[in-house]
Amino acid sequence: MxxxxxxxxxxxxxxxxxxxxxxxxxxxxxxxxxxxxxxxxxxxxxxxxxxxxxxxxxxxAADERRAFQDEVERLQGEVKTLDRRVTKLENSLTARMESKLPTEEEFDKTMGYMERFFRRFMGIAKELEKEDQGNAGKPAPDRT
Known part of the structure; x- marks a missing residue:
């Protein structure tokens, strides 16, 4: 049964x-x-x-299995090669990034330039504002 x-x-x-x-x-x-x-x-x-x-x-089938195994091994080798390349690129990028960062002295110097720029810019803006206030009662010039 x-x-x-x-x-x-x-x-x-x-x-x-x-x-x-x-x-x-x-x-x-x-x-x-x-x-x-x-x-x-x-x-x-x-x-x-x-x-x-x-x-x-x-x-x-046996021949198909061998071909399949060969392809798996080829792909595993390719993955290892790509992993090594990625690691190498990451390491070189990290090294380049560390060498590109400014020193503390360079950073302070850059901030000094920026501060001077903004102070001058604000000075010019204040002068323009005073000129506009002085011309408040006068008609606007014809700009054609």
Whole structure:
């Protein structure tokens, strides 16, 4: 009885998978002596599928797995290279930023320039204001 309860879901699963694969058109499932071979029609990836505990379990084919592992290793190497470059760039940027910051003396000198500029600017603004107050009763000149 237990074997029968496992066989029915397995048959239903196997029957449904080819129909679903044909509906979407992406995967093609073919019977093989050891189980099934599933092919992704978009990428060409092949998987070996076997029935286990009433379910279809698929694993990448050996050559596909090697290609996949090679790609993973290549990408890991690329990530390490990029990490080293980022670290190098961050270190050089930090060094440049530290060397670009003004000394306390340079900062005080710059603030002195700014203070003198603003004092002169405010002096000019006050003089203009006095001139405007002195001309308050006079008509404005024609500016055409």
């Amino acid at each position: 237990r074997l029968q309860s496992l066989a029915i879901p397995a048959v239903l699963t196997l029957a449904a998978l080819p129909a679903h694969a044909e509906d979407t058109g992406r995967y093609r499932l073919e019977k093989s002596p050891d189980g099934y071979v599933r092919m992704d029609t978009q990428t060409g990836a092949m998987s070996i599928c076997q029935e286990q505990s009433g379910q279809l379990v698929c694993k990448l």
